[in-house]
Amino acid sequence: MKIIIIGSQGMLGQELARVYQNENPLLWSKSHIDISNKSDVDKKINEVKPDIVFNAAAYNDVDAAEKNKDIAYAINAEGPGHLARAVCAAEGILVHYSTDYIFNGDEKRGYSEEDDPEPRSVYGKSKLLGEKNVIKYSDKYYIIRLSRLFGKSGIGGSAKTSFVDLMLGLAEKNEVIDAVDEELSNPTYAPDLAEQSREIVEGKFPFGIYHVSNRGACTWYEFTKEIFDIKGISVKLNAVAGSYFPRPAPRPKYSILLNTKLNPMRPWQAALKEYLLSK
Numbered sequence: 001m002k003i004i005i006i007g008s009q010g011m012l013g014q015e016l017a018r019v020y021q022n023e024n025p026l027l028w029s030k031s032h033i034d035i036s037n038k039s040d041v042d043k044k045i046n047e048v049k050p051d052i053v054f055n056a057a058a059y060n061d062v063d064a065a066e067k068n069k070d071i072a073y074a075i076n077a078e079g080p081g082h083l084a085r086a087v088c089a090a091e092g093i094l095v096h097y098s099t100d101y102i103f104n105g106d107e108k109r110g111y112s113e114e115d116d117p118e119p120r121s122v123y124g125k126s127k128l129l130g131e132k133n134v135i136k137y138s139d140k141y142y143i144i145r146l147s148r149l150f151g152k153s154g155i156g157g158s159a160k161t162s163f164v165d166l167m168l169g170l171a172e173k174n175e176v177i178d179a180v181d182e183e184l185s186n187p188t189y190a191p192d193l194a195e196q197s198r199e200i201v202e203g204k205f206p207f208g209i210y211h212v213s214n215r216g217a218c219t220w221y222e223f224t225k226e227i228f229d230i231k232g233i234s235v236k237l238n239a240v241a242g243s244y245f246p247r248p249a250p251r252p253k254y255s256i257l258l259n260t261k262l263n264p265m266r267p268w269q270a271a272l273k274e275y276l277l278s279k
C-alpha cells in the first residue's frame with residue numbers, strides 16, 4: 001500500500017504521519033511538492049502511483065487571504081484540482097480536507113454535509129472551489145470538513161501558533177484577557193481527526209463529504225475558559241463581541257458541523273484535556 005501525506009509538516013499532517021507511521025508513508029512537505037504547480041503534481045504523483053493521498057496542505061491565513069487572493073486560490077482551489085486529476089489517473093484515493101468557513105454562518109442549528117455552502121471570505125470561497133475541483137476530477141475521494149483545529153503546531157515555514165498555545169502564552173504575560181464570545185463551532189483535535197480519517201478510509205465508507213469534529217460547540221471565550229480551567233490559570237477572562245477585534249475576513253457566526261454519517265467523536269473538552277495534560 002503506497003500512501004502519501006502532503007502537508008506533512010502541518011498541524012494535521014504531522015498527526016496523519018503518526019497514525020500511519022507503521023505503513024511507511026511518504027511524507028511530503030512544500031519542499032517535496034508544490035500542489036499549486038500542475039506539472040510538479042503530475043510528475044511526482046505519476047512517479048509513485050499511490051493508493052492513497054492525504055492532502056493536508058492549504059493556505060490557512062484567513063485574514064491574509066483577503067488580500068492574497070491569487071495565492072489562496074492557487075493553493076486551496078487549483079491545488080486540490082491538480083491532485084484530484086493526478087491521483088485519479090493513478091487510480092488512487094484522494095482524502096482532502098475542507099472547512100466550516102464554506103458556510104454563511106446564519107444557521108444556528110449548524111450545517112450537515114448536504115447543506116448548501118455559501119462562503120463569505122476569500123479563504124472560504126477558495127476552499128469551496130477546492131472541494132468542487134476534487135469532486136469534478138476524481139471518482140474516489142473523501143472530502144473531510146473540520147473546524148477550529150487544535151493540537152501541536154505545525155513545523156513548516158508557514159506554521160502558526162495554535163489558538164490553545166496562543167492563549168496559554170497570553171496568560172503568562174497578562175492579568176486580563178479578552179476573548180470573543182461569538183462564532184459558535186466545534187473544536188477539532190488533530191490526533192482525533194487523523195484517527196477518524198484512517199477509520200473512514202479503512203472502513204471503506206462511501207466516497208463523498210464527511211463532517212468530522214469533536215462533539216459539542218463553543219465560542220472562543222468558552223474554549224479559552226475551558227483551557228484556563230483545566231490548567232488552573234486564574235487570569236481575568238472577559239467575554240467580548242467579535243467587533244472588539246476587527247479582522248479583514250468575515251467569520252461565520254454559527255458554523256457547527258453536523259455529522260450525520262459517522263459515530264460522533266469524543267467531546268471537545270475531553271480532547272482538550274488530553275492535549276493540555278500532554279504538554
Ligand SMILES: NC(=O)c1ccc[n+]([C@@H]2O[C@H](COP(=O)([O-])OP(=O)(O)OC[C@H]3O[C@@H](n4cnc5c(N)ncnc54)[C@H](OP(=O)(O)O)[C@@H]3O)[C@@H](O)[C@H]2O)c1
Pocket residue numbers: 006007008009010011012013029030033034035036055056057058059060075079097098099100127146147148149150153154155156157158159160
Ligand atoms: N487550522 C484550522 O483551524 C482549520 C480549520 C478548518 C479547516 N482546516 C483545514 O484543515 C487542513 C489542515 O490544516 P492545518 O491547520 O493542519 O494546516 P497547516 O498547519 O497550516 O499546514 C499546512 C501545510 O501545507 C503546506 N503547504 C502550504 N502551501 C503548500 C503548497 N503550495 N504545496 C505543498 N504544501 C503546501 C505548509 O507548508 P509550509 O509550512 O512549509 O508553508 C504546511 O505545512 C487544511 O485543509 C485546512 O484548510 C484547518
